[in-house]
Amino acid sequence: xxxxxxxxxxxxxxxxxxxxxxxxxxxxxxxxxxxxxxxxxxxxxxxxxxxxxxxxxxxxxxxxxxxxxxxxxxxxxxxxxxxxxxxxxxxxxxxxxxxxxxxxxxxxxxxxxxxxxxxxxxxxxxxxxxxxxxxxxxxxxxxxxxxxxxxxxxxxxxxxxxxxxxxxxxxxxxxxxxxxxxxx
Amino acid sequence: xxxxxxxxxxxxxxxxxxxxxxxxxxxxxxxxxxxxxxxxxxxxxxxxxxxxxxxxxxxxxxxxxxxxxxxxxxxxxxxxxxxxxxxxxxxxxxxxxxxxxxxxxxxxxxxxxxxxxxxxxxxxxxxxxxxxxxxxxxxxxxxxxxxxxxxxxxxxxxx
Numbered sequence: 001x002x003x004x005x006x007x008x009x010x011x012x013x014x015x016x017x018x019x020x021x022x023x024x025x026x027x028x029x030x031x032x033x034x035x036x037x038x039x040x041x042x043x044x045x046x047x048x049x050x051x052x053x054x055x056x057x058x059x060x061x062x063x064x065x066x067x068x069x070x071x072x073x074x075x076x077x078x079x080x081x082x083x084x085x086x087x088x089x090x091x092x093x094x095x096x097x098x099x100x101x102x103x104x105x106x107x108x109x110x111x112x113x114x115x116x117x118x119x120x121x122x123x124x125x126x127x128x129x130x131x132x133x134x135x136x137x138x139x140x141x142x143x144x145x146x147x148x149x150x151x152x153x154x155x156x157x158x159x160x161x162x163x164x165x166x167x168x169x170x171x172x173x174x175x176x177x178x179x180x181x182x183x184x
Numbered sequence: 185x186x187x188x189x190x191x192x193x194x195x196x197x198x199x200x201x202x203x204x205x206x207x208x209x210x211x212x213x214x215x216x217x218x219x220x221x222x223x224x225x226x227x228x229x230x231x232x233x234x235x236x237x238x239x240x241x242x243x244x245x246x247x248x249x250x251x252x253x254x255x256x257x258x259x260x261x262x263x264x265x266x267x268x269x270x271x272x273x274x275x276x277x278x279x280x281x282x283x284x285x286x287x288x289x290x291x292x293x294x295x296x297x298x299x300x301x302x303x304x305x306x307x308x309x310x311x312x313x314x315x316x317x318x319x320x321x322x323x324x325x326x327x328x329x330x331x332x333x334x335x336x337x338x339x340x341x342x343x
Contacts, residue, residue: 004333007340010287011306014207017214019199024192027225034226097227097248098235100319101300104251177262184295 045086049079067140073133077126084118105182112179119172127168131161191229198245199225201307205246208303209253211288220256224249239316246309246317250300257296290339294332301325302332 020026052075056062061071088111095107134157142150202224206217227248235244291299297318304314311329315322 004337007287007336008306010283014204014212014284016200016204016207017218019196019203020218023199023222023225024188024195027191027195027222027229028188030222031226031229096231097251098231098244099251100247100317101250101254101297102319104247174262178258181258181261181296 041086045082048082052079064140066136070133070136070140073129073136075133077130077133081123081126084122088115088118109179109182112175112182115175116179119175123168123172127165134161187232191232194228194232194241194245195225198242201242202245202249204307205249205303206253208288208291208306209257209299211292212284216256220249220253224252227252243313243316246304246313250304250317254296254300257299286340290336293339294335298328298332298335301328302336305329305332 056071056075059067059071061067092111095104095111097104099107138154141153145153199221203217203221206220206224207214210216210220224245228245231248235241239247291302294302297320300318301314301320304317305311309317311325312322314320314329315325318325320328
């Protein structure tokens with residue numbers, strides 16, 4: 001196989017899987033499953049917001065300034081992060097796949113550049129705010145909990161924050177690699 | 185009901201060319217190519233109503249195929265996933281299979297843009313349509329095809 005014509009000849013002789021008979025039905029069914037999953041995600045997100053607000057009032061967080069501040073900062077940071085993720089996921093799904101390769105690449109570059117700005121500026125601020133909110137609550141935990149429980153909450157939270165930081169870092173690194181590849 | 189009827193016709197007409205193109209992006213791995221083809225038609229079903237007819241339906245489907253497959257290529261590269269087709273086929277003493285392996289491996293070494301151009305050329309898509317699918321000028325496509333053909337022939341000879 002030396003020349004391009006031979007490669008082309010070889011290409012034309014490849015075995016190609018036949019058109020699946022139930023392909024259309026499978027696609028329609030899969031699409032329905034995707035829609036259902038989207039609705040479930042929206043419901044979970046809505047319920048999370050309601051539960052957080054409910055919890056806020058349940059423990060009368062508004063009556064204690066330190067509790068109010070700490071919990072509000074944590075809840076708001078978390079909500080902003082979740083809403084940003086949700087919004088950008090929808091934005092990516094709406095990118096026009098039917099555009100030419102070059103046009104789609106340009107849109108993807110714009111999308112990942114926006115994500116990079118989020119990762120560089122908003123994510124660290126939100127992460128630090130979340131941790132600060134937790135730190136604000138620590139004196140209250142110490143006053144109202146046994147020392148064993150307090151130590152458990154403190155160390156398990158440090159561990160969770162560390163794992164979270166690593167996971168966010170991995171995700172950011174992956175997205176930056178995609179952006180780099182798109183720009184090549 | 186009309187949408188399903190239209191989609192069924194589109195699916196039956198275009199599935200062979202979509203799966204053929206997907207096989208080029210997956211080094212001939214049928215299972216992966218089938219998944220990609222399904223993903224392509226899922227997107228077609230999803231956006232069929234928004235198809236404005238700026239290009240022919242065939243060109244539009246090729247564009248979706250290229251964009252979906254390139255996303256998969258990038259995902260594999262970023263997550264460092266390697267296809268294991270080469271290992272399967274290297275042990276084969278069948279000369280024909282070894283030639284296929286060499287061909288796919290050489291195509292895979294091309295840049296994503298060049299890979300797309302040559303896969304469409306191998307599929308005998310007219311150069312003007314390749315230009316429409318890729319968004320690269322007709323003249324640039326013609327020049328590139330010439331260069332990629334030489335690159336590909338040289339690679340396959342050395343394999």
